[in-house]
Amino acid sequence: MQGPFRTLRPLTLASASPRRQALLAGQGLCFEVSPSRLGEPAPEPAEAPEIYARRMARIKGEDIAAKRPDQTVISADTIVVREGRILGKPRNAAHALHMLSELAGNWHDVITGFCVLHVREKISQCHAVTTRVHMIPASAAMLRAYIATEEPMDKAGAYGIQGAGAFLVDEVRGSYTNVVGLPVPEILRILLTCAVIAPAVSPEDV
Ligand SMILES: Cc1cn([C@H]2C[C@H](O)[C@@H](COP(=O)(O)OP(=O)(O)OP(=O)(O)O)O2)c(=O)[nH]c1=O
Numbered sequence: 001m002q003g004p005f006r007t008l009r010p011l012t013l014a015s016a017s018p019r020r021q022a023l024l025a026g027q028g029l030c031f032e033v034s035p036s037r038l039g040e041p042a043p044e045p046a047e048a049p050e051i052y053a054r055r056m057a058r059i060k061g062e063d064i065a066a067k068r069p070d071q072t073v074i075s076a077d078t079i080v081v082r083e084g085r086i087l088g089k090p091r092n093a094a095h096a097l098h099m100l101s102e103l104a105g106n107w108h109d110v111i112t113g114f115c116v117l118h119v120r121e122k123i124s125q126c127h128a129v130t131t132r133v134h135m136i137p138a139s140a141a142m143l144r145a146y147i148a149t150e151e152p153m154d155k156a157g158a159y160g161i162q163g164a165g166a167f168l169v170d171e172v173r174g175s176y177t178n179v180v181g182l183p184v185p186e187i188l189r190i191l192l193t194c195a196v197i198a199p200a201v202s203p204e205d206v
Pocket residue numbers: 014015016017018019035036060076077078079080089110154155156157159160161162179180181
């Protein structure tokens with residue numbers, strides 16, 4: 001896909017998320033996709049949500065980076081946090097309804113932990129970005145109808161801001177792409193610094 005950036009060196013996205021793939025492809029980046037199949041362990045007692053999201057991103061990223069030591073590997077983990085409690089993906093429709101009932105009418109945090117790793121070059125950058133999101137006080141009928149679309153089932157907090165779930169969100173404070181699953185400006189800044197990507201057009205072309 002044509003975009004504002006081009007990829008200079010081999011890049012791998014260690015994620016099965018089609019949203020993350022679309023966010024990077026939309027910038028013009030070329031990359032392979034190699035999701036980690038490691039299970040995601042539960043948070044440690046008293047582990048802060050940002051630390052947990054970063055730890056999960058590191059587990060997934062290091063799994064793939066070890067197999068591709070000459071490539072730059074990007075990984076991420078997105079969680080929803082309401083009053084200090086971490087909401088991952090719903091187990092089933094009833095669990096999705098439970099989660100959305102808690103989120104509706106309230107503020108919550110969406111935290112994406114992400115890593116940029118390169119084993120041979122000893123690059124190991126892991127960070128977490130937090131976005132505040134407010135949901136409308138949706139009725140149970142609206143939430144049930146949304147869950148019936150099945151969109152919530154593979155998403156942290158049981159909603160997708162980029163899909164039909166947009167109807168639930170009336171305010172976002174912070175990075176939008178972070179909610180979708182990858183904080184694009186932060187990732188691009190690191191890739192530019194590491195000379196893995198560059199602007200697609202050289203200055204003399206402008
Ligand atoms: C809150 C929110 C989450 N999500 C998604 C992003 C992530 O794909 C998913 C959270 O699950 P993750 O465990 O972060 O990622 P994943 O299982 O989809 O992929 P992988 O582990 O291979 O990287 O929730 C949205 O798409 N939109 C949203 O608005």
